[in-house]
Amino acid sequence: MGRKPTGRPTSFDIAYAAGVSQPTVSRALRGDRSVSEKTREKIKQIARDLNYTVDKNASSLRSQRSNTIALLFFEDPTPDESMINPFFLAMLGSITKATADEGLDLLISFQRMEDDWHVRYQDSHRADGLILLGYGDYTQYRERMDQLSRQGTHVARWGSVSSDSSGVTVGTDNVQAGRLAGEHLVEQGRRKIAFLGHADEHYPEFNGRYRGLVSALADAGIEADEGLQFDALTTEEEGFSAARSLIESGREFDAIFAASDLIAIGAMRALAEAGRSVPEDVAIVGFDDIPAASMTTPPLTTVMQDIKRAGQVLVEALLAQIEGRDLPPRKLPGKLIVRGSSVTS
Amino acid sequence: MGRKPTGRPTSFDIAYAAGVSQPTVSRALRGDRSVSEKTREKIKQIARDLNYTVDKNASSLRSQRSNTIALLFFEDPTPDESMINPFFLAMLGSITKATADEGLDLLISFQRMEDDWHVRYQDSHRADGLILLGYGDYTQYRERMDQLSRQGTHVARWGSVSSDSSGVTVGTDNVQAGRLAGEHLVEQGRRKIAFLGHADEHYPEFNGRYRGLVSALADAGIEADEGLQFDALTTEEEGFSAARSLIESGREFDAIFAASDLIAIGAMRALAEAGRSVPEDVAIVGFDDIPAASMTTPPLTTVMQDIKRAGQVLVEALLAQIEGRDLPPRKLPGKLIVRGSSVTS
DNA sequence: AAAACAACAGTGAACGTTCACAGTTTGAAA
């Protein structure tokens, strides 16, 4: 019959060997229930014997579904290309796992927003949807996100959860998480708690953490001192210089809540240079629980985001959107990991 | 003409608008030189206006080339899923960049070797070739690798470079790199240098580093003491316990060369607990230059692998193989990064 | 006993490209 001398077998070859029509092979392997158990098994066996695999391109072309999603990073570009924020790497692991569990393939790209992502990925039918991952001032991307949504691009974003942005968003409940840190420090008897990290609305995640801290203080009857907040992006250097500014400001403080672990690590270096001991003089709490957090001296107390769950929820939300049912934004709770940097023994 | 009510435009729509035939559109956008400059520009403009993108699936199906490669990790599974070896994450960044530069898409998977990779990726035409990344006892995979090669799967592997394994291999010159570490420690006046890491042939990378150390010692007229080698896989815990064993063995040593930074970090913890100071009592050199290496106290001297180059070379080698021209294995030189853990000021 | 319905399998077309080849025009060489 229609067998060709080419190497790779096609569904026609399987069909011929099984004595059925080619579409039946397709149905059988796809698990369509309109194929009898008997012929399905036979077909599967033959497919295995002949080392046959469904051609992904043909399948995607015909069905208009690639079963692939694209993971895009839009982190503020760091000078050192290879230095990716460890938190996102953990997210990457989690998302990889979640997609694999759903039988999806995962494309990744670190390209920046200037590129036309929807064109490159979804419009070209490479992927059925996009997951966006990134810190930074994402407000500049909001318009773009809205545009994507309007064009029918399916997007799930990790980040600050707010109702005003389009597309599905999944993120840690930063306010609750910030409150955790604040409550912990208050419990440790700290009263003058500094915050290192941008706290304005351009950085809604950091902003939420700050608000959580403030509200925890308020609950304890302490008024937050706005002069103890110092801007910092999420790098070790920025943490270092923010802590320097804090120290040089001459203001009194007995604790630091850093908006990220990298900031915290930079701050610890600054404190060490200034001769302030951790946790005796200054208790410190970070955010993210990156691997390095447990390796500092003393080990860093931090707020862990539920990364494992995050990947699942992102993928779940994206799939829902692709299939037409929209899910509401999801907030995941943070969890406090107490280590040596915040408790005096 | 053949325009459909569907949303996405096809090359037919472009062709109609441009007044040419559909294949001409395909040729023009693909950069085929047999289309006149004038019509090409016109077609490109119209394509831009109509927001047209070439359908990846149709293109791949017809041309039998997906312009996609799959990156597969076969690291020894860690209990904690989300904890990926930082070194590989850096490699991931580098490979992402290299593929993007070549206009390739990158699929990634952390699944383990048990799965039929070639079936899942290359045979199904998802990808044109595979890049394999992983530490660990890869000898168990060698047979599998050979099989893949025989089946016509295109594979480039990162790891120990030896001529006996099939497929293209790219890796750091571990012997040279180990020698760098050894020479450095000798220069610092160290004589009794311990090695932490598996040194047998099942771990060819660690083994190469050990051989490099031994040869550097030999060049300096020092005989290596085999009793100072202690097994360790590349985790912080294993580094810690290997260092414990070393200390408890009662043997004298004034330096440690750890086969990886994680091992080194674990070893530093063990040394601290035992009251030995770094670098005064014990100089220590790691391997990989992971981000955490610069954050330890003292900062860790280490051997950096040329990760940026590694990604390029891997992709280059894989493409060559796909296109039928086989490249020889490539060794990349390591580079010593001197920090505080190995020099007494 | 006829009609109606599952359950299953086959037929032809369609998805949107790229490929191989066959035309057409143009300008230069004979």
Next chain:
DNA sequence: TTTCAAACTGTGAACGTTCACTGTTGTTTT
């Protein structure tokens, strides 16, 4: 002028699936 190749563009088919129907059984209902 005639000839021929180069430079372009068009035609028809092919890549390997999945989709929408149609057809065939065998079983159940009225």
